Amino acid sequence: MDDKQSKNTRILSIYQRLSSGKLINKAEEAARFGVDERSIQRDIDDIRAFLDDQAMTDGDTRQIAYDRKRKAFLMEGFQSPLMTNGEILAVSKILLESRAFTKEEMSVIIDKLIAGCVPQKNMKLVSDLLANEKFHYVELTNPAGILEKLWDIGNDIKDRHLMEITYHRQGSTQEPVKRIIEPISIIFSEYYFYLNAYIVEKDDADVYRHKYDYPAIFRVDRVDSYRLLDKKFSLPYADRFQEGEFRKRVQFMYPGRLQQIRFRYMGKSIDSILDRLPTARVFAQDETGYTIQAEVYGKGIIMWLMMQGELVEVLSPQKLREDMRSTLSKTLSHYDG
Secondary structure, three states: OOHHHHHHHHHHHHHHHHHOOOOEOHHHHHHHHOOOHHHHHHHHHHHHHHHHHHHHHHOOOOEEEEEOOOOEEEEEOOOOOOOOHHHHHHHHHHHHHHOOOOHHHHHHHHHHHHHHHOOHHHHHHHHHHHHHHHHOOOOOOOOOOOHHHHHHHHHHHHHOEEEEEEEOOOOOOOOOEEEEEEEEEEEEEOOEEEEEEEEEEEOOOOOEEEOOOOOEEEEHHHEEEEEEEEEEOOOOHHHOOOHHHHHHHEOOOOOOOEEEEEEEEOOOOHHHHHHHOOOOEEEEEEOOEEEEEEEEEOOHHHHHHHHOHHHEEEEEOHHHHHHHHHHHHHHHHOOOO
16 A cells, blocks of 8 residues: 555544544554654644535534543534535425425525525535426415414414314315314325314313314315414323324325224235335235235225225225225226216
8 A cells, every 4th residue: 555545544544533433642543553643643634624624615513622631632513514415406306396385485495495505615506406397396276375374383283272273175165164173283295284183072061072083184275264262282191192103094184093904915016005004014925915904094095095906905894895895886987888
């Protein structure tokens, strides 16, 4: 190994150990690499110069300090909180694909992400890569600015106030319905933000009780108005709503009771099934396919099963099997005659 390679290896070794929180003693390093202490000092000076450059371009706060008590060098500070080019590009594309906001809102959000998370020298490159997608961004059919509404409802969830909302159902020509709810979480799925909440009603003792033992789901852009009530609700820790667990079990944000289902899958891409249904487990497998068991909420699962066509057969529960048969019969009736 020539002197240049030897020096590069030495510097990289010292840098790696400093980055992982190790202490560097000049005498020990000199003995380790068979050089004098002045060479180690120059290596540390090179690393310091590199970090100074990173601080100017990427906001990196790391620096090399000397601990006199332990007679060793150590690294202090934090690596740049800025995102890499690949990270900001990936996040921005996911945002654009979500179509969650109006075109104006999306443009502002992407610009702020680039300005706040991308090193100055890379801003134009990232902006240019996203410019075409921003220009051709297509809003949803009925775009609605909901950022302020999301923030207000999020605060209400934190404060655990009962809330009165007026809500218009999809496809309904009737007047909006009024509900008293316990708001518990906001979830994003399939282009829209949803409010999960328990619908409550007063009983004979004038006490609010859950109307159902599972949460209702309201599309936030369909909430016409909302106001806080003076009454708060309690949420015992043992009964707290676990958003992540709920997401694993709901399809297309259709609410309903929790149920165990079992179905046959005769396709080849078992990974796509397990990815779509996080609670799914392969119960059995043979040469014709897989028997899968999963836990799901509501009837949204029917929509997803229908999308699989002839590749699935519902085995249980019997009610779901009958619902699938009825849905398939209605679908076939469209092609009669």
